[in-house]
Amino acid sequence: MNNSIGDAIRGAFIDIWSDVINFIPEFVASLVILILGYAFAVIAGAFVERIVHMFRVDVLADRMNIHNTLKKIGFDFSFSNTLGVVTKWFFIAVFLTAAVEVLGWTQIVTFLNDVVRYIPQVLIAIVILAVGLMIASVVEDGVTKTLQVAKTVERPATLGAVAKWAIVTFSIMAALTQLRVAENLIAILFASMLLTIGISFGLAGKEHAQRFLDRLFV
Template identity: 25%
Template sequence: MEKFFKYLWENLSDIYPPIFWAILVFLVGYFISRWIGLLASRGLKRIKLNQILRAMGWEEAMAKAEIKLDAEKFFGKIVKWFFIILVLMLTFEILGLKQFSGFLEKVLGYYPNIFIACLLFLVAVFLTNFSKKILIGTLEREKITYSGLLGKWVSLGIWTITILAILYQLRIVPEIILTVLIGFVIAFALTIGISFGLGGKDLAAKFLKEFEEKIKK
């Protein structure tokens, strides 16, 4: 069977020039890439990604930068371009342009980092949304003081860790990322230490006491 396909390909190559197969592969691959990108966008619409981001205030932040928020289309385009680059690599390979196909192969090798960075972003979005709905919502229903402040700290912690993880995944100066991470931990520790030293001790004790009383009930 393998010999048959090899024989068939050799004969077809003699009948049709490589440019014909290159154009055919590109056109078919392009439309398939668009279709896969649309599927990805529709999948994100089903989980209502844009609505979650709007609820978190991302739309307002993007509007200030004159950027229209549409994360569903954005991630769909990332998926689409992954397959388009793959198709282009195959096209150049058929045309015998090894340098171009080699370059695109390197681009594809970096692409998984972009995918993982996008997944980390999505995980952060849902973790933040989950913490607001479950953790903070529960505390507010139980009428525990400073639940809103706790929610802001939880969101800040999630996004700080996520941004650092994304930068590390994209291989953007890991030394600086490590420095920022250490700085964030030190700053957080100092904030807690200062708050306890300047009277925050009573505030923390009150919060813990209220939480303990609610748990006992």
């Protein structure tokens, strides 16, 4: 009886020790992957930030008043820094996935693979937002100057701002759709926004349209 209990305890300790011995090389390998991966991610993020900064994207954003527009809607960041950070975390997620896969933790690997596949969507959303804000700035300036020259309205800057914020709103919705955030809700909000703008401009331009029709048919 005592011998069987002792053998069972001894066997359990041998199994545990064997598992520990087998786990150590996997743990060391995953740790090396993490350390090298983190170093590579930091370098890659800094490189991307430097490249974007070299192309003077932030300077262009300042000239086009994009940073001020972002601050008004609660976002205070530079494009070069943001793209650098996203790049860094993308590679961290990639190497973390490889490290966890060495350990054989399949459920965590599946989750991290989903994260890695999602990060490019974040980059695309940032590009969509950046391009949309640039277009919004150009449209605002163009509408305002055109109306000032034409002298057809009393407040050209107001209409320019309306055009700008319409494009900004559309860009935000497009970016959220790219991120797959409440796609159905975004579609409903976008349709409602277009309907509201259409009705507002329709009511505002009713008198001008009536005068045009009177001149046309009288």
